[in-house]
Amino acid sequence: xxxxxxxxxxxxxxxxxxxxxxxxxxxxxxxxxxxxxxxxxxxxxxxxxxxxxxxxxxxxxxxxxxxxxxxxxxxxxxxxxxxxxxxxxxxxxxxxxxxxxxxxxxxxxxxxxxxxxxxxxxxxxxxxxxxxxxxxxxxxxxxxxxxxxxxxxxxxxxxxxx
Amino acid sequence: xxxxxxxxxxxxxxxxxxxxxxxxxxxxxxxxxxxxxxxxxxxxxxxxxxxxxxxxxxxxxxxxxxxxxxxxxxxxxxxxxxxxxxxxxxxxxxxxxxxxxxxxxxxxxxxxxxxxxxxxxxxxxx
Amino acid sequence: xxxxxxxxxxxxxxxxxxxxxxxxxxxxxxxxxxxxxxxxxxxxxxxxxxxxxxxxxxxxxxxxxxxxxxxxxxxxxxxxxxxxxxxxxxxxx
Numbered sequence: 001x002x003x004x005x006x007x008x009x010x011x012x013x014x015x016x017x018x019x020x021x022x023x024x025x026x027x028x029x030x031x032x033x034x035x036x037x038x039x040x041x042x043x044x045x046x047x048x049x050x051x052x053x054x055x056x057x058x059x060x061x062x063x064x065x066x067x068x069x070x071x072x073x074x075x076x077x078x079x080x081x082x083x084x085x086x087x088x089x090x091x092x093x094x095x096x097x098x099x100x101x102x103x104x105x106x107x108x109x110x111x112x113x114x115x116x117x118x119x120x121x122x123x124x125x126x127x128x129x130x131x132x133x134x135x136x137x138x139x140x141x142x143x144x145x146x147x148x149x150x151x152x153x154x155x156x157x158x159x160x161x162x
Numbered sequence: 163x164x165x166x167x168x169x170x171x172x173x174x175x176x177x178x179x180x181x182x183x184x185x186x187x188x189x190x191x192x193x194x195x196x197x198x199x200x201x202x203x204x205x206x207x208x209x210x211x212x213x214x215x216x217x218x219x220x221x222x223x224x225x226x227x228x229x230x231x232x233x234x235x236x237x238x239x240x241x242x243x244x245x246x247x248x249x250x251x252x253x254x255x256x257x258x259x260x261x262x263x264x265x266x267x268x269x270x271x272x273x274x275x276x277x278x279x280x281x282x283x284x285x286x287x288x
Numbered sequence: 289x290x291x292x293x294x295x296x297x298x299x300x301x302x303x304x305x306x307x308x309x310x311x312x313x314x315x316x317x318x319x320x321x322x323x324x325x326x327x328x329x330x331x332x333x334x335x336x337x338x339x340x341x342x343x344x345x346x347x348x349x350x351x352x353x354x355x356x357x358x359x360x361x362x363x364x365x366x367x368x369x370x371x372x373x374x375x376x377x378x379x380x381x
Contacts, residue, residue: 017240020237020239020240021237021240023237071213071214075187075210075213078194078206078209079190079191082190082197082198082207083190085197085198089199090198090203092200092202092203094202094272094273096273111250112247112250112251115209115249115253115254116213116246116250117209118206118207118209118210121202121205121254122254123202123254123257123258135202135205135206135257137203137206166291174294178298181297181298181342182297182301182304184301184338185300185301185302185308185338185342186304188308188338189305189307189308189311192307192308192310192311192312192335195311195312195315195327195328195331196311196315201323201324201327204315205327208312208330208331211308211331211335212334215335215338216337219301219342220341223342223353226345227348230348237350237353237357241341241353241357241360244357244360244364245334245337249330249364251364251368252330253330255368255371256326256327256330256367256371258371258375259375260321260323262374263321263323263374263375
């Protein structure tokens with residue numbers, strides 16, 4: 001089973017994508033999409049990505065909700081910061097955070113979350129020391145930002161991936 | 163413009179609001195590209211158009227086509243997923259390469275290679 | 289009345305997106321460093337994609353959607369290639 005379907009979630013996602021592009025649920029498209037999903041998953045084996053098991057699906061839903069809320073909130077914050085930029089200079093700066101997350105996929109998800117949220121951008125992660133550097137547009141104090149990243153994103157990601 | 167008359171009012175109004183809101187947010191993001199003073203500040207600006215702008219305008223398009231053709235049209239979900247997944251990757255790589263180039267040139271408003279110290283907020287760059 | 293309303297608001301949002309493209313273009317032409325230009329290009333193609341979507345709503349033609357999807361995929365690849373080039377290549381400014 002594992003041999004024939006090395007990445008079941010990936011195959012399922014590819015099938016969904018194929019059906020969405022073609023806008024149909026006809027049996028022919030479903031078969032073609034399934035074949036494509038399975039074949040492309042075999043190709044993925046050659047790329048040898050890190051295998052991780054997802055645990056704790058409830059935490060995933062909570063994290064997704066938090067991320068959506070944060071994206072909306074920081075969109076508003078960044079908009080007001082840009083509109084105010086003429087009057088007073090924006091206080092932006094770099095923040096370094098110690099994180100203990102080591103799983104490759106979890107780090108990738110964290111990077112996407114931090115960069116997709118306007119107002120924070122992932123710049124650099126040092127694998128040896130575990131120090132992450134982000135750039136924050138509207139910085140009040142650095143310690144609060146590093147606490148926020150650690151509690152709000154890193155802790156749930158640790159529960160999900162490790 | 164014949165087909166747009168087929169659109170009932172209860173659909174037309176949310177579509178208009180979504181379109182105008184989305185394009186305004188995108189415009190504000192691009193104004194940020196001009197107004198912000200440093201590269202690292204400007205790095206945040208396109209995310210506005212990429213997250214809020216794309217979601218709002220794609221939703222407007224989805225509603226219009228669904229009502230006009232009387233069935234569920236979920237095409238635009240693909241664009242939302244692609245843009246939301248790919249923009250962070252681009253911006254991350256751009257930020258890294260900018261950091262790399264600034265370090266090579268020895269700019270002193272960019273922090274050195276971080277060495278596990280306390281959160282350092284002295285690098286205010288504006 | 290209803291029809292006029294939606295046509296005007298599509299037009300208005302197209303004008304807003306056009307202005308946004310102008311801002312991104314300004315950063316692309318003017319940008320002091322190469323990374324600023326790439327950032328401008330990245331913003332420019334996302335806004336162009338949104339503009340195509342509004343054209344699609346205006347004409348109720350789904351061919352615009354396909355063009356927007358292609359821009360969304362290929363623009364990403366080009367930005368990644370440029371960003372990688374900045375790290376490895378010999379950049380002449």
